[in-house]
Amino acid sequence: MNLSLNEVEVTAKKAARGAGYSWGLAEEAGKATRWLCAQGLDGCGILADLLSATDGQDLSQMSPTALDNEWTAASGQLCPLIAGASLSDHSAQISQSGLNLSSVLSPLFLIPFAARLNGQSIRVEWNGGSAVTDGGNLSLSLNGTPTASAATVHTTDQPVPLSVVHTRAEPSDQDWATLIQLTGRTYAPATEESRLLGAGSGLSDAD
Template sequence: MTLSMNEVEATAKRAARGAGYSWGLAEEAGKATRWLCERDVDGCAALAVLLQAFDCAREADWSPLAEGSHWQAPGGNLCPLLAGAALSDHARDLQVGALVFGATLAPVLLLPFAASCAAQSQGIVSVGLPNARAVTDGDALAIDGVFPERAENMEIHMGGEIAAPAARRSRAAPGSDMLQILDRFARRTFAPATEQSRLSGAGAGLSDND
């Protein structure tokens, strides 16, 4: 089964929201997943891995805390969506020197945010892991090696060369098992609202929009 990129983005967005992310971060998840799929990277699988681990966890436990140029999460694993959003806001820091990220789950989801930094600086950004590296100028992406489900550490810095950019895709072909995981999370956003779900943030909340 293949999906259009619009379908990828919509499914990823709703799945992230169903897993407990705010709508703003869910939108970032949708855009990031689409960006990867357009560049022949299985963003759907990466997001499925992340959502199963995050599933309604406290964002504070997964958010980056900076100690100089080293970023890490108090709960042990950085969320690439939370860390990526922070990275985009600190793109200028890369002009000063490299940033080192501690243990990160689904690290390939950081690449669209690294691309955002490259676009802002009109340069090239490299993301290096022990056994893999990615380089982007904001549009093109080149990956050498395989990004794991979890990286113990990675370094993000300016510079690099895009020798063999990834092919562009107009449709994605996520694995059926990964797609089922995303669909399961996405279905949570369609559940009828109850008083408890309204109070916890799901559905329309306490406001009357009719």
């Protein structure tokens, strides 16, 4: 498949909402997925894996329960969307001492949120990989497929080379089908009245 980033963002947003996230976090998911795809990463696949893991879970149990320099979750695993959306409120802390996160699902999803910490280059590290971003550019090192892992987020002086910006995404058929299936949950069930109106029943005042 070859899709525009606009289509990716809209579908990712609806899929996250269908998986149980609030509309606000779903919007964040759409933007983050788009950013990953623009950097040449498989944002749709990363999101599909995350939503498959969190679907049906109590997301409140996957939220940070402590916002000092060690973030944990009651379930034992942090959701990167929820944790990532909180990073901007703790940029000073990240600059001063860095931030440690307990086991994070799909740690690659932290990177788009780190990229939004304006004026700072941020390094995100997890077991098997690391990334440095200055907001628009990304330097990524991977050793295998990222899985749930402890992660750290901190500022860095490491230079970030210019990245190639991608304008299209190429998700796998399976990952895209997963996202489309989740978007279906955002549509209200049709009532008999709406079905008649939608079908254009052909009735008029003269009938």
